Amino acid sequence: MGEMPRVSRRGVRIMSYWLAAGLAALLDQATKAAIRVLSPEVGRIGTLIPGLFDLYHVENSGAAFSIGEGAGILFVVIAVAVIGLTFAFVCTQDVPLSLTISLACVAGGGAGNMVDRLANGTVTDFIATTFMNFPVFNVADMFVTCGAVLSFLLYVRWEKKREQEEVARV
Numbered sequence: 001m002g003e004m005p006r007v008s009r010r011g012v013r014i015m016s017y018w019l020a021a022g023l024a025a026l027l028d029q030a031t032k033a034a035i036r037v038l039s040p041e042v043g044r045i046g047t048l049i050p051g052l053f054d055l056y057h058v059e060n061s062g063a064a065f066s067i068g069e070g071a072g073i074l075f076v077v078i079a080v081a082v083i084g085l086t087f088a089f090v091c092t093q094d095v096p097l098s099l100t101i102s103l104a105c106v107a108g109g110g111a112g113n114m115v116d117r118l119a120n121g122t123v124t125d126f127i128a129t130t131f132m133n134f135p136v137f138n139v140a141d142m143f144v145t146c147g148a149v150l151s152f153l154l155y156v157r158w159e160k161k162r163e164q165e166e167v168a169r170v
Contacts, residue, residue, distance in 0.1 A: 009094065016097060017090045017104045021083070024108025024147075028140040029115060032124040045126070053129060058136045059122040072117045079114035083107045099158055102150040109143030116140075 007015070035057055039045045045055035062069035086103040089095070095103075116123040125136040 010091065013090050013095065013097065013100045017087060017100050017107075020101045020104035021108035021111060024105050024140070024143045025111040025115065028109065028112030028138065028143065031139045032112075032116065032126070035124055035126040047130075048127065052131055053127055055126055056128045056136050058125040059120070060125050060136075061122045072121060076114050076117050079110040082110050096154065096158055099151060099154040102147050102154055105143045105147030106151060109140040109145075109147060112140035112143070113138075 035045070035055070039055075039057040042057050042059055045057060047053075048055050061072060063071075063075055086107045090100050090103060113123045123138065123140075125138045125141070127138060128134075128136045
């Protein structure tokens with residue numbers, strides 16, 4: 001048997017990025033499809049976690065908090081730009097795998113909502129908080145929000161480490 005080819009760090013980052021982004025988008029689309037089957041009509045479905053979350057089927061033509069209603073094509077362009085920019089960053093910078101995955105979560109969530117906009121003209125939202133007044137959201141929104149916050153924190157940590165290494169080299 002021959003020796004297995006070695007995958008470069010960049011190759012691992014690229015494969016990890018697309019795997020994580022794809023899984024995020026797939027999970028988002030699967031949950032939205034389940035909601036549309038469970039409740040073809042818009043409205044309350046039931047309780048998800050008592051005292052925390054209810055399920056509501058909502059079709060949103062805007063972005064978060066219904067901002068920009070009717071500007072679906074703009075949000076598609078933004079999603080494509082985010083996917084392109086995060087992928088380019090992962091390809092060109094020697095970022096840690098954790099930052100790669102968090103950026104991929106942002107891209108995958110954006111892709112999930114983009115698929116809805118292109119296929120349906122709206123985004124299916126279904127998770128409603130019962131412990132506070134907050135807009136109904138979906139799995140893609142969670143990936144985008146958590147991924148963005150985590151990416152920011154990981155980027156700051158990575159940048160600080162790079163600066164310390166640079167100082168140590170001088």
